[in-house]
Amino acid sequence: MTRERFEALAEAHGGAIARWPDDARPAAEAFAASEPQVARAILARAESLDAALDAWRPPTPNHALRERVIAAAPKAIRRAVRWTWVIGAGAGAGLCAATAAGLLLGVALSFQTSQSDEPVSSVMTAYEAPALGEPAESAT
Amino acid sequence: MSAGDPDEELLSRVAEGDPAAIRALAARKLPRLMSLAGRMLGEAAEAEDVAQEAMIRAWRQAPSWRPGAAKFDTWLHRVALNLCYDRLRRRREVATDKPPEVADEGPAPDRGLQARDVGLRVAEAMRALPERQREAVTLCHYQELGNIEAAKAMGISVEALESLLSRGRRALRAALSDMVEP
Numbered sequence: 001m002t003r004e005r006f007e008a009l010a011e012a013h014g015g016a017i018a019r020w021p022d023d024a025r026p027a028a029e030a031f032a033a034s035e036p037q038v039a040r041a042i043l044a045r046a047e048s049l050d051a052a053l054d055a056w057r058p059p060t061p062n063h064a065l066r067e068r069v070i071a072a073a074p075k076a077i078r079r080a081v082r083w084t085w086v087i088g089a090g091a092g093a094g095l096c097a098a099t100a101a102g103l104l105l106g107v108a109l110s111f112q113t114s115q116s117d118e119p120v121s122s123v124m125t126a127y128e129a130p131a132l133g134e135p136a137e138s139a140t
Numbered sequence: 141m142s143a144g145d146p147d148e149e150l151l152s153r154v155a156e157g158d159p160a161a162i163r164a165l166a167a168r169k170l171p172r173l174m175s176l177a178g179r180m181l182g183e184a185a186e187a188e189d190v191a192q193e194a195m196i197r198a199w200r201q202a203p204s205w206r207p208g209a210a211k212f213d214t215w216l217h218r219v220a221l222n223l224c225y226d227r228l229r230r231r232r233e234v235a236t237d238k239p240p241e242v243a244d245e246g247p248a249p250d251r252g253l254q255a256r257d258v259g260l261r262v263a264e265a266m267r268a269l270p271e272r273q274r275e276a277v278t279l280c281h282y283q284e285l286g287n288i289e290a291a292k293a294m295g296i297s298v299e300a301l302e303s304l305l306s307r308g309r310r311a312l313r314a315a316l317s318d319m320v321e322p
Contacts, residue, residue: 008306011310019280050281051320059178060174072199077157077200
């Protein structure tokens with residue numbers, strides 16, 4: 001790793017190599033071992049910004065918020081489960097309908113082919129509609 | 141892969157309505173959501189609203205959560221970020237002159253006035269950053285997401301994330317030049 005890349009990583013990710021991207025860490029540690037003074041200076045500069053940033057404390061959740069959120073959970077979960085069932089049942093019904101339609105089509109085809117000497121491929125073309133805007137080919 | 145997602149086991153218990161799991165997930169995620177929203181919005185009351193809404197979406201998501209490409213924590217960050225963006229957009233539309241109240245819980249007994257002053261300066265400097273830079277610094281420095289997870293939460297490449305982080309931190313260094321190494 002070059003000094004420039006080490007500096008760029010410290011500039012982006014701060015002064016703790018442990019928090020740098022996984023794929024950059026081994027090379028960064030190798031650089032720090034081979035150039036300890038240079039690395040220390042670069043990391044110290046980044047650490048001084050890290051320390052300042054850490055002085056800004058986040059707001060913390062109060063008791064009332066925590067209880068509101070917990071109280072809302074059972075109803076939200078129940079509704080989500082109901083919706084999962086509704087969607088699942090809808091998908092199941094759709095699948096059943098599609099299966100039934102497929103079965104009917106299969107029965108119809110087998111009946112028709114058993115009544116005629118035409119190959120199945122020519123029967124299938126009867127179900128192929130012409131594309132929109134195209135005139136249907138007249139049978140010659 | 142979501143292998144190693146630390147929330148997966150808890151989520152499956154939440155999906156069954158286990159009260160202890162619900163409490164545990166709230167205890168684990170609410171502080172993170174407050175931290176994220178507080179830093180993105182700079183106002184504690186709005187941060188509470190965002191944290192509450194994000195947690196309700198988490199409850200709704202639990203029964204249908206399937207281990208996928210993203211970790212649950214990354215998904216939750218994405219949800220909270222979108223809620224923050226909605227509010228920031230509304231603020232721009234209202235175009236108020238009044239700056240939002242800075243989200244700082246005030247000096248704790250173990251933190252002196254000086255630390256609070258530094259905190260207020262940092263809050264000001266963060267608020268002055270462009271939104272995407274503020275988001276990148278918040279996710280990586282404060283929320284401690286890895287670069288891959290943060291990039292996923294932001295919907296950008298890791299290279300773009302690094303660029304946002306560098307620019308953000310450079311701007312922060314300039315704004316806080318009297319307190320950090322130049």
